[in-house]
Amino acid sequence: MPAEHAGPDGPGTARGFVHHACLYGSDEEFLAMAVPFVHAGLAAGEPVLAATTPANIELLRAALGDDAHALDTAETAYFGRRPVERVSAFLRYHDRRARPGGRLRMIAEPVWSGRSARQTAEWKRMESGLNLLLAGLPLWMICPYDTRTVPPDVAEAACATHPARLDGERVTPCAAYRDPAHYTASVPPPDLPPPPSAALAPPTADLPAVRRFARARGAAAGLTGERLALAVLAVHEAADHLLTADGAHVTLSAWEEPGALVYDLWRPGPLGAPVPALAGYAPPGAARGGEDGLWLARRLSESLDVRSRDDGTRITLRVAGPGDAEAL
């Protein structure tokens, strides 16, 4: 496999998104990648962000000398708590820091430990989806994976979701790299039908009826005020997205899980374009976009799973229940 040296400019000099994984097993290996990456970026006048663990930020600052002052940093757990927020955080950094004709660099190390299976799968899908979502940005992004702590399946996924890996300053293409559409389909969200105890609404294409159902179930689950209004808005936008297809209708169901209220929207039939698993990750832009509403539904939910099958499309969104102490 041909390997290239990242060199002083690196492979991201050309326009477009460059996305590398860095699997490291020690502080030294982390720094062997990060220090030259940051130095070269700052030397070229590029904005450089390190969104990683506080420990790695401390290591990196100590190793950078005076350059540490010019480094933008973010504690990674708070730089987008969920994938949909992570994408927004990346785009916001670009919007605030990009200069015409200039490139940006990022070290973006997600938090992997302690994640639920659902969350881990979604972060993997997002890592793959970034190749599409950020494709137009002049951004060189390195995603470090700490092999001392990440689960083996996560380390393995890194080579399927990044076109190349970076070891120190050496770039190697990832043989296991998969096209994002195929990769995300291979890591689907759980496909569970609503439980028998779920509350059901008859099939409808009427958005006010969708909102009435969403409000009634939200209120029954104990949501009130602003949180109830946001849950209704999330369900409305998800339903609106499914109902854009001519002749479509949705069947809604809702049930409670510990800590969450689940809304399930099922659009039967081959109506409308399939909704890709990566739909609704890009925040609304200057012009109206077809996935804006889905983005909002995603953003207002703890999780939003999309599954398109031959016999229909299902969107399942979980909103935090009244016991969510962050919102108390």
Added chain:
Amino acid sequence: MAHTDGARHRGGTSGTGGTAGTVHVGDLRPGDHACALYASDEERASILRGFLLGGLDAKHKILYLAGADGPRGPGELLEQCRFTGPPEVPAGQLEVLGPAELSPRQGELDPAALLGSLRAAVDRSRSEGYRALRITGDLCTALCDGRDVSRLLRYEALLAAEFGSGEALAVCQCDTRRCDPAALDAFASAHPRSVEVDPLIRTAELVVVRTFDPPGLRIEGVVDTASHRHLRDALQSVASVRGDVRLEMSRVEFLDLAGLRLLMTFARARAARHCTVELAGVPPHLLHVITLIGWDRTPGLRLGAAHAC
């Protein structure tokens, strides 16, 4: 927040000016006695247009009680209404009584004498075959003599007693720019309702009313896919307003993302003309959404205080 996301009820809104209720001018019925508090000639013209058209449509006799600065005849009144296409007014249906007729002794306006004129007008209207008499006038300023509102209130009390029967309706105009605040309060509280312009949009789900002080819109009810077109039309109608615009949103029950985007697009267009759009009374969850998207940084947009839960 009691968001019901339900249908709009006619006349179910409470208004400005300290009165118990607001009635759109087109909804006035015989027996109504309402005040019209306006702060611009444009707002007065808009109310008067609705008042006249409603009267012509319902075969009411229309009587205008003019003060010293008031119109001197039907022609001048129609001009003040700023019709784009003036309506056909059958001879005799619209009458303007000026100061000379209202105070024959050339003295101060006297409530009892005024009442006498009005009684005669009702009789005349009945004998002429009209279904009802609708009265409006701009006597407020003349009757509010400095801070002494006693004559005005005596007149209003007599009017209320006289015309509660259902044969007449009255709209008492008051230019808030020319009235002392205390007199204005007294004037407003002498009327069970306050009249406002007819809504630009009135559907089962959405009502949008033009407001004038400050200029803007009051949005009530539900904005979703079914009503984006209406909201866009309403925003278009204030696109040429000079200066800043306020959108009053405390009675918005539901607003979807695409509807919110219409407001942002409107703000951006205003910013290009160096004006702002204030969103007032925005429900807290919508403020949250605006901030999530980053639309709180939209050029031209000002976010007023949130609507209390």
